[in-house]
Amino acid sequence: MDVRAWLPPGLLFRYVCGMEMFHVNHSTLFPADSIISANSLTRVYPMGESGVAGLRGVDLRVPAGAMVVLKGVSGSGKSTLLALLAGLDRPTSGSLRVAGVDLVNAGEAELTDFRRRIVGMVFQSFNLMPTMNVLENVLLPALLAGRDERASRGRAMELLDWLGMAPRVGHSPAQLSGGEMQRTAIARALINDPAIILADEPTGNLDSESSHAVVALLAELNRIMGRTVIVATHANLADPYATLRLLLTDGRLTQPVAD
Numbered sequence: 001m002d003v004r005a006w007l008p009p010g011l012l013f014r015y016v017c018g019m020e021m022f023h024v025n026h027s028t029l030f031p032a033d034s035i036i037s038a039n040s041l042t043r044v045y046p047m048g049e050s051g052v053a054g055l056r057g058v059d060l061r062v063p064a065g066a067m068v069v070l071k072g073v074s075g076s077g078k079s080t081l082l083a084l085l086a087g088l089d090r091p092t093s094g095s096l097r098v099a100g101v102d103l104v105n106a107g108e109a110e111l112t113d114f115r116r117r118i119v120g121m122v123f124q125s126f127n128l129m130p131t132m133n134v135l136e137n138v139l140l141p142a143l144l145a146g147r148d149e150r151a152s153r154g155r156a157m158e159l160l161d162w163l164g165m166a167p168r169v170g171h172s173p174a175q176l177s178g179g180e181m182q183r184t185a186i187a188r189a190l191i192n193d194p195a196i197i198l199a200d201e202p203t204g205n206l207d208s209e210s211s212h213a214v215v216a217l218l219a220e221l222n223r224i225m226g227r228t229v230i231v232a233t234h235a236n237l238a239d240p241y242a243t244l245r246l247l248l249t250d251g252r253l254t255q256p257v258a259d
């Protein structure tokens with residue numbers, strides 16, 4: 001599905017022609033190197049005597065500007081890997097560099113800064129703040145990052161407008177459909193202009209039409225706006241857009257397929 005069929009009329013022109021908020025092509029910021037590189041990455045969750053292995057030695061290179069589709073059955077380690085890439089969790093052993101940041105040795109302040117500026121996350125369960133309206137949810141990461149409120153409000157409105165959410169900015173999450181909640185979450189993920197979008201089962205709670213729209217949107221963020229996108233999913237919807245397909249099996253990467 002082409003996102004153009006889904007974008008509100010009139011917005012496509014501004015979007016394709018380069019709105020001010022999408023002027024950075026991040027693939028040019030990390031030209032020579034992989035934006036993600038991991039060696040022997042492991043994560044063992046403390047439990048019982050031996051612990052539970054979430055990842056068992058993952059080697060990974062992701063070129064800047066890639067559209068990665070990460071698959072694997074339930075429990076294979078997809079969420080574990082995304083949490084490490086997002087700096088939400090630390091590996092037990094191995095090395096991990098994302099956008100030039102050493103996520104194994106980074107201090108807490110550097111990690112917080114990394115989470116705020118480098119990555120944007122989209123979750124299956126949306127994770128919107130129920131007491132905040134749509135605009136406030138989108139603004140939150142910008143305010144936490146210490147950005148100018150007035151400028152951020154303008155950017156949030158542009159993003160929400162682009163995502164067809166302008167009529168809903170004052171609504172609370174409980175008043176939204178699943179697709180609208182996910183579009184709000186995508187706007188929130190983009191507010192700090194991250195180089196990398198990490199999406200963990202972003203269509204898991206959506207109907208078929210909204211699922212297609214969200215996947216197409218992520219693909220457009222990759223293709224037109226140069227974001228590196230990693231989508232963990234059971235579904236096949238994102239496959240046609242992938243430039244790199246990865247399969248996790250029991251905590252190990254198997255069958256990396258580059259197009």
Ligand SMILES: Nc1ncnc2c1ncn2[C@@H]1O[C@H](COP(=O)(O)OP(=O)(O)OP(=O)(O)O)[C@@H](O)[C@H]1O
Pocket residue numbers: 045046047052053054055072073074075076077078079080081
């Ligand atoms: N906090 C935790 N404590 C203990 N074990 C965990 C924890 N999180 C994940 N695991 C275990 O690590 C392994 C990988 O889990 P993970 O959630 O990464 O898989 P997944 O592929 O994302 O699964 P799903 O598709 O169901 O979300 C599983 O065996 C899981 O039980």
